[in-house]
Amino acid sequence: MSNHPQSIVSESAQLAENVEVGPYAIIEPGVSIAAGCRIQSHAKICRGVKMGKNNVVDHGAVIGGNPQDLSFDPQINSGVIIGDDNNFREHVTISRSTELNGNTIIGNRNFFMAVSHIAHDVIVGNDNILANNVMIAGHVRIGNKVFLGGGTAIHQFTHVGDFAMSQGNSTLTQDIPPYCVAHKINQLSGLNVIGLRRGGFSPGDRKEIKLAYSLVLKSKSTREDALKEADSKDFGPVAARLVEAVRSPSSRGILTR
Template sequence: MIHPTAVIHPDATLGTNVIIGPYVVIEGAAKIGDGCEIQAHAIIGAHVEMGRGNLIGYGAVIGGDPQDFAFKPQVRSSVRIGDGNKIREYCTIHRGTNDNSATTVGHGCFLMAGAHLAHNVSLGDHVIIANNALLGGHVQVAERVFIGGGCVFHQHIRVGRLAICQGGSAFSKDIPPFTTAAERNGIAGLNVVGLRRAGFSPATRAEIKEAFALLYRRGFNTTQALAAAKGKSWGAEAQSFFDFVAAAKKRGVCDLLASRGGGAAEEMLHPE
């Protein structure tokens, strides 16, 4: 199932039942797992390793060099992609910028057309990134995050699990888990629908709401909220919320939109 116009380097490794479309280029020692489909005009760089059952869309470029002035082409870095991902038309994923580093995509992710992952980005499992979202270098996205179309992310920030980011927003601060993020570095509320869909019990959801309120609604700054949280025993999910906040670096975490006086809507719904 390899189109005669495809150009495949002799050092490349292809698994079984791989489909390679017209004018695909597979460079160097790239490794393509069983059951993958590489659609027309896609380019797979020499430093790419992908697992089974992935779809690489038309014109996508996977494993290109980083857009980093300090990068040296002789650096040995990679892109590592798990199983069952859909990476649609014209997506770009760049390899790591330092020796032995990697840009990584987990399992079951869906990157819609035009999404960009810069060097050393890390995606957890089941992340959805809508069209034309741009992730800068070293951005870390935890599992089951939804990123709306046209969002932009500054390098080195983190997005906690089950967060949802409103389309057209911009972020240069960390986004805590379970939240809905919007506009510029804003938090609109909790991803309450996403928590239900994830199977969290009513008790766990209530505790996450309590943790959220402690950070964002009690009039504390971040340091005060973390100190207050230490005085109480939390379940695993709520504790992970505070652990994420405590691990934020100098950029800190996004603030509550309602605290800016703009009357932002809260409890935004997870999109269908």
């Protein structure tokens, strides 16, 4: 463990031997940080944070701060659970859960660019990129391999599907379906064709995704009839994920146009 003499590390914090803590960084009581992590200058890791291996927390970031919720009781115990190999750039903020013994959850290999914000009780999957100033409200669910353009704002309780993408400065108050691109205010642009190709999807899977998209998101039929037609196609698991997202959206509903 390498703590700068001007860092503040609680005696009750559990840091692996090779964790690096920079000047003026603060590690609060009860924090757990696994091997290979680097906490840069002026960063703060708040109580209740459990961090996996090889994460980088850049200058001025705050992980596990109190949620921005007027009804929140700061005396309750809650936290943030973080996986491995994440990169939190300058001034990223991630709030702890509002629920007693609850957690905001971050998976593995995510890249949070400068000043992006993750609110309380959010669940982020793996291999996602959030560009500068992205704002994620409470209880949002983000899947895997998602790219959110700079300044994107996502409403609380919304779901963002795997391989989804947003244009910079988008405002989204409903679910983004898997494999789709959203822009402006609650608008769908179409499929994330380049992302699917780069993601290694087979030509067969991409063809099925395209057909599923046309059936459940572009059909002029009712939602019920569109889903029945999609069910008749016996899609594989990849395209079926899109169909199920439309069938069972969050309480916010799902983008379809």
